[in-house]
Amino acid sequence: MERFAKSFTRQEPIPEPAIEAAVRVMRSGALHRYGAEPSEVAALEREFAASVGAAHALAVASGGYAMTAALRALGVGPGDPVLTNAWTLAPVPGAIAAVGARPVLVEVDDSLRIDLGDLEVKLPQARVLLVSHMRGHLADMEALMALCDAAGVAVVEDCAHTMGAAWNGRPSGRWGAVGCFSCQTYKHVNAGEGGLVCTDDPDLAARMILLSGSYMLYARHGTAPAEAVFARHKGTVPNVSGRMDELRAAILRPQIGALPRQVERWNALYRALEDAFRDAPGLAVVERPQAEAFVGSSIQVLAHDPARVPAFLAACAAWGVEWKWFGGAEAHGFTSRHHHWGYVAPQRLPRSDAILARLLDMRVPLTFDAADCALIGRIVAAEAARHLGAPSRARDPA
Numbered sequence: 563m564e565r566f567a568k569s570f571t572r573q574e575p576i577p578e579p580a581i582e583a584a585v586r587v588m589r590s591g592a593l594h595r596y597g598a599e600p601s602e603v604a605a606l607e608r609e610f611a612a613s614v615g616a617a618h619a620l621a622v623a624s625g626g627y628a629m630t631a632a633l634r635a636l637g638v639g640p641g642d643p644v645l646t647n648a649w650t651l652a653p654v655p656g657a658i659a660a661v662g663a664r665p666v667l668v669e670v671d672d673s674l675r676i677d678l679g680d681l682e683v684k685l686p687q688a689r690v691l692l693v694s695h696m697r698g699h700l701a702d703m704e705a706l707m708a709l710c711d712a713a714g715v716a717v718v719e720d721c722a723h724t725m726g727a728a729w730n731g732r733p734s735g736r737w738g739a740v741g742c743f744s745c746q747t748y749k750h751v752n753a754g755e756g757g758l759v760c761t762d763d764p765d766l767a768a769r770m771i772l773l774s775g776s777y778m779l780y781a782r783h784g785t786a787p788a789e790a791v792f793a794r795h796k797g798t799v800p801n802v803s804g805r806m807d808e809l810r811a812a813i814l815r816p817q818i819g820a821l822p823r824q825v826e827r828w829n830a831l832y833r834a835l836e837d838a839f840r841d842a843p844g845l846a847v848v849e850r851p852q853a854e855a856f857v858g859s860s861i862q863v864l865a866h867d868p869a870r871v872p873a874f875l876a877a878c879a880a881w882g883v884e885w886k887w888f889g890g891a892e893a894h895g896f897t898s899r900h901h902h903w904g905y906v907a908p909q910r911l912p913r914s915d916a917i918l919a920r921l922l923d924m925r926v927p928l929t930f931d932a933a934d935c936a937l938i939g940r941i942v943a944a945e946a947a948r949h950l951g952a953p954s955r956a957r958d959p960a
């Protein structure tokens with residue numbers, strides 16, 4: 563068996579039309595969204611809103627900023643409880659902490675989605691749920707919205723891993739009051755940094771535009787609500803600067819258009835890996851619900867026995883195959899779990915902890931091809947047989 567030599571964090575180049583657009587912006591010198599006529603940022607907002615079918619979109623500095631803008635626009639402030647999944651990435655509890663609010667963590671189930679039973683129990687504790695579609699796993703959104711609507715809880719969706727995904731045909735980010743997206747390099751479009759929000763609510767849209775630092779130039783936004791809506795909020799919303807610049811918007815516009823094709827490519831790689839991992843002893847793939855149109859930009863498996871995971875990870879790493887493990891003692895790279903978030907009050911989440919101890923995660927970059935997935939599959943199957951299979955059946959892959 564040959565060693566896998568590619569990087570799990572390598573991006574594709576920025577597409578040529580995006581590079582040309584970026585060069586045009588730089589030649590103009592007009593890099594600020596309010597200095598450019600016509601504005602790339604305003605065009606991006608129109609195109610993104612149209613792509614998800616939203617009335618309003620706003621381009622901002624990061625996915626984390628998008629979430630804080632949504633929370634602030636909903637009136638979340640110091641000390642307020644905000645519900646969120648126990649399994650997510652640090653910027654999610656970080657966004658709640660950034661507005662001085664208090665994360666209340668909800669269990670996840672072994673489909674890696676928010677546990678609707680635990681959510682129902684905790685709904686009376688908060689006014690807002692920031693649901694994280696972590697690693698692209700969408701909850702049963704009809705059921706989730708029915709529970710939250712009945713409890714009067716507003717829903718903000720963290721769609722950092724679901725740009726291009728949908729539940730029962732409705733795009734992620736279009737179920738709750740606000741959808742928040744990231745355009746950071748390791749997500750589904752690559753501007754280095756950047757974020758997008760979408761909403762149908764004109765008051766939330768106006769508040770988020772004012773928050774982002776619009777200097778009274780809000781009429782120049784791509785999908786701004788009417789002047790009368792701004793009149794209700796002007797002067798009461800602080801300027802918390804987090805605008806997007808023309809250069810990033812220029813790079814992003816062609817990528818938004820190309821996303822459906824990229825999603826197909828991601829899913830072909832995902833299905834190839836999933837098929838290979840399905841045959842690996844000691845590992846269970848996470849089955850995707852029929853209603854979910856997902857983006858396979860990463861893949862997760864559950865190991866039967868967490869105690870045997872470290873040896874399996876080390877063996878895969880020796881072949882060049884990189885897993886992230888959510889059961890590690892220390893936070894590592896992008897991988898952390900709720901125990902590592904010292905700014906979040908400790909909470910008892912026994913079911914999530916048992917799942918995270920078994921949870922392995924692999925990035926699926928578009929710089930991989932079918933042959934790469936086949937080789938990764940062979941390495942994982944062989945090392946799983948050796949380290950995770952029934953001890954009596956252990957054999958040497960070499």
Ligand SMILES: *Cc1c(COP(=O)(O)O)cnc(C)c1O
Binds near residue numbers: 651757
């Ligand atoms: C990356 C990420 C974010 C935030 O995005 P940034 O643009 O890095 O601020 C939010 N949620 C999840 C789950 C993420 O992975």
